[in-house]
Amino acid sequence: MSTMTVFLPAITDVTEFVNIMGRFPFEAQLTVGSFAVDAKSLMGIFTLDREQPLQLVAETTDSDALSSLTQAIGRFLQPVSDEA
Secondary structure (H helix, E strand, O other): OEEEEEEEOHHHHHHHHHHOOOOOOEEEEEOOOOEEEEEOOOHHHHOOOOOEEEEEEEEOOOOOHHHHHHHHHHEOOOOOOOOO
């Protein structure tokens, strides 16, 4: 299992994200606060507060699949800050 922070503020972001997630065979959830939805569900994602960072939980330990996922959704990932 791997967790990443993603941002999906626009409707087009959500549709593109769901299309990308549909290409991966493993289960994945998006969570914000105590709410969790299927990361491959348009309707589910629209029920979340998308103004907040969302936690993507990918249910796989396959490092190649995770690398492919990270590359595919790269523009939605929270940038890593170098500041301490």
